[in-house]
Amino acid sequence: MLRRIVKSQDFAAAFLFLGIGAAGLWLSSDLAMGTPARMGPGFFPVVVSVGLLGTGALLLGKSCVAQTHEPMIAPVIRPLLCIIGATLIFGWILERSGLVISVVILVVIARMAESPFQPARTSLLAVAAALLSVVVFRDGLGLPLRVWP
Amino acid sequence: MIELISNLSLGFGVAFTLENLFYCLIGVTLGTFIGVLPGIGPLATISMLLPLSFYLEPVTALIMLAGVYYGAMYGGSTAAILMNLPGTGASAVICLDGNPMAKQGRAGPALVATALASFAGSVIAIFIVGLFAPLLARWALSFGPVEYFSLMVTGLLAAVLLASGSPLKGVAMVFVGLMLGLVGIDVNSGAYRFTFGVPELYGGVSFVVVAMGVFGFGEIISNVEQRWRKGVAQPKYAFGWRDLLLTRDDLRQSVLPVLRGSAVGAFVGVLPGAGTTISSFAAYAVEKQVARDPSRFGKGAIEGVTAPEAANNAAANTSFIPTLTLGIPGDAVMALMLAAIMIHGISPGPQVMTNQPDLFWGLLASMVIGNILLLILNIPLVGLWVRVLSIPYGLLYPPVVLLICVGVFSVNNSVFDIFLVAGFGVFGYVLIKLGCEPAPMLLGFILGPLMEENFRRAMILSRGDFRTFIESPISLSFLLLAAVMASWSIFSAIRKGRAKNSREPRDGNG
Numbered sequence: 234m235l236r237r238i239v240k241s242q243d244f245a246a247a248f249l250f251l252g253i254g255a256a257g258l259w260l261s262s263d264l265a266m267g268t269p270a271r272m273g274p275g276f277f278p279v280v281v282s283v284g285l286l287g288t289g290a291l292l293l294g295k296s297c298v299a300q301t302h303e304p305m306i307a308p309v310i311r312p313l314l315c316i317i318g319a320t321l322i323f324g325w326i327l328e329r330s331g332l333v334i335s336v337v338i339l340v341v342i343a344r345m346a347e348s349p350f351q352p353a354r355t356s357l358l359a360v361a362a363a364l365l366s367v368v369v370f371r372d373g374l375g376l377p378l379r380v381w382p
Numbered sequence: 383m384i385e386l387i388s389n390l391s392l393g394f395g396v397a398f399t400l401e402n403l404f405y406c407l408i409g410v411t412l413g414t415f416i417g418v419l420p421g422i423g424p425l426a427t428i429s430m431l432l433p434l435s436f437y438l439e440p441v442t443a444l445i446m447l448a449g450v451y452y453g454a455m456y457g458g459s460t461a462a463i464l465m466n467l468p469g470t471g472a473s474a475v476i477c478l479d480g481n482p483m484a485k486q487g488r489a490g491p492a493l494v495a496t497a498l499a500s501f502a503g504s505v506i507a508i509f510i511v512g513l514f515a516p517l518l519a520r521w522a523l524s525f526g527p528v529e530y531f532s533l534m535v536t537g538l539l540a541a542v543l544l545a546s547g548s549p550l551k552g553v554a555m556v557f558v559g560l561m562l563g564l565v566g567i568d569v570n571s572g573a574y575r576f577t578f579g580v581p582e583l584y585g586g587v588s589f590v591v592v593a594m595g596v597f598g599f600g601e602i603i604s605n606v607e608q609r610w611r612k613g614v615a616q617p618k619y620a621f622g623w624r625d626l627l628l629t630r631d632d633l634r635q636s637v638l639p640v641l642r643g644s645a646v647g648a649f650v651g652v653l654p655g656a657g658t659t660i661s662s663f664a665a666y667a668v669e670k671q672v673a674r675d676p677s678r679f680g681k682g683a684i685e686g687v688t689a690p691e692a693a694n695n696a697a698a699n700t701s702f703i704p705t706l707t708l709g710i711p712g713d714a715v716m717a718l719m720l721a722a723i724m725i726h727g728i729s730p731g732p733q734v735m736t737n738q739p740d741l742f743w744g745l746l747a748s749m750v751i752g753n754i755l756l757l758i759l760n761i762p763l764v765g766l767w768v769r770v771l772s773i774p775y776g777l778l779y780p781p782v783v784l785l786i787c788v789g790v791f792s793v794n795n796s797v798f799d800i801f802l803v804a805g806f807g808v809f810g811y812v813l814i815k816l817g818c819e820p821a822p823m824l825l826g827f828i829l830g831p832l833m834e835e836n837f838r839r840a841m842i843l844s845r846g847d848f849r850t851f852i853e854s855p856i857s858l859s860f861l862l863l864a865a866v867m868a869s870w871s872i873f874s875a876i877r878k879g880r881a882k883n884s885r886e887p888r889d890g891n892g
Contacts, residue, residue, distance in 0.1 A: 246816040250554045257561050270846030274573035277834040285557035292550050312606035317804050323787050324800030343780040346606045362781050
């Protein structure tokens with residue numbers, strides 16, 4: 234029973250909310266509260282953080298007494314890693330390496346999220362994406378992006 | 383009524399010239415194609431075309447901009463339905479049922495229904511404006527900070543109820559959204575809040591970054607993950623001409639929701655600040671409350687697409703009332719429109735409707751014309767859009783990741799937003815794992831700053847007396863409505879829980 238509670242979505246979500254609420258409270262501790270009539274910058278953040286803490290606590294209580302539990306599904310790490318990684322690397326090199334290289338790298342890494350890596354299809358997709366990005370984003374929409382390093 | 387007809391004929395007389403139609407078509411076409419790109423919405427498109435509009439007649443310029451606005455909104459709905467990528471608060475609502483429809487192979491009907499609903503919404507709104515414009519203007523003026531705050535509380539509660547998951551989690555997500563909305567420099571005191579010393583956060587987090595990360599990335603990652611688990615399963619879609627059209631049932635189920643949505647949109651849209659977004663959420667919540675079987679929502683109910691879309695367009699029409707008569711633009715797009723008006727030497731004010739009826743009614747007529755052109759342009763395009771879904775997912779998602787990255791970059795031309803969207807992507811993925819719906823968070827995020835500001839003003843005016851919220855009749859009725867909604871949902875949750883427990887214990891988080 235205990236194990237089912239710990240693995241339930243609501244239990245974990247409660248801790249996420251409690252964590253965010255606590256962080257909010259801690260981060261707004263430097264801000265002046267003021268009074269309701271003259272609210273300081275900290276007033277609303279504190280109210281919101283306390284609200285989130287309260288809701289998190291209620292959810293925690295509910296997840297412990299509930300008779301049925303929606304279990305969490307174990308994550309598959311590779312899609313998460315590849316897609317987020319591709320985004321981070323894209324952001325990191327975009328201004329240095331230019332649009333073409335960044336797009337090719339983004340597409341290749343993002344494609345690695347899937348299991349049989351298909352080199353031919355991937356390179357075709359990468360080249361097409363790079364070409365279209367230059368035409369649409371730089372020439373069409375006029376975004377300030379360089380094409381080459 | 384006669385006055386309405388003469389006003390409308392004046393409007394159509396102004397708007398219905400070959401030149402205006404031509405510019406409207408340009409606006410609608412550009413708007414649609416740019417609006418489909420996630421994150422690049424009406425704002426970017428209008429900013430691009432604004433210089434061109436200086437050389438045009440005021441009415442022509444506004445008609446073109448209105449065309450862009452409608453086209454981009456429709457394009458945004460297209461991206462929301464096909465790929466679960468909302469670029470605006472309104473299209474986040476379209477995601478809720480539009481994307482499930484697409485997953486069931488009904489993207490065609492969803493897209494056709496959006497086009498028809500937005501057309502119907504704008505036409506209905508014109509009649510509402512024509513009949514009740516002075517009343518609506520007065521209703522907008524009767525809203526002070528107290529009323530706004532109560533309206534937003536009600537709106538947030540409606541957002542919680544519209545999510546199909548547990549209400550408790552929905553409330554928590556609203557708080558998370560409110561907190562995200564606080565990031566940046568406090569406009570009143572200049573204090574830095576939740577900025578972690580990062581200069582890029584001083585101006586706050588942009589909506590596009592949050593929405594794209596939480597909806598877009600969350601969706602892509604969990605889709606790819608499901609393909610790992612189940613092997614490759616590309617759903618089969620039918621592309622016959624018949625499969626794109628609405629069935630008789632779809633139409634029957636949409637008529638009343640479109641009427642209700644338009645009415646909700648027309649009234650909420652008048653309120654400057656957050657009209658179009660709140661109207662979509664409110665229309666969705668209304669439909670869910672009146673539906674015979676609310677559990678259909680979130681799983682591809684067509685009313686969940688048509689009502690918010692009608693509301694959104696009706697709100698766009700009526701939001702011209704505060705923009706033109708009070709000089710208060712409802713959102714950034716309206717602000718650009720206002721700028722376009724003022725560049726041509728027309729100053730907004732209560733007299734605009736009587737002194738410049740050609741402008742006011744011409745603009746409203748142009749919105750109908752824009753919507754007609756939108757229908758003509760987009761019904762044939764639906765077949766093309768739907769085919770996007772037949773691209774193997776493995777080839778579809780990397781370009782979508784790219785679109786998200788460039789889209790968020792384009793908001794501030796800042797690489798930092800790309801890192802931020804990656805962070806929100808992880809957060810969105812965690813939320814899916816924990817069964818938390820992101821839609822209430824988005825509304826909290828949009829309304830947070832407005833809520834704080836109106837609460838502050840209300841408190842200053844009442845010298846810190848909280849009774850001010852129940853002394854105003856409008857505010858009191860909003861709060862009562864909120865209380866009724868909350869107690870109803872608690873009541874039905876308990877009843878459902880009892881019914882469920884009396885049967886065999888199954889999974890569920892209601």
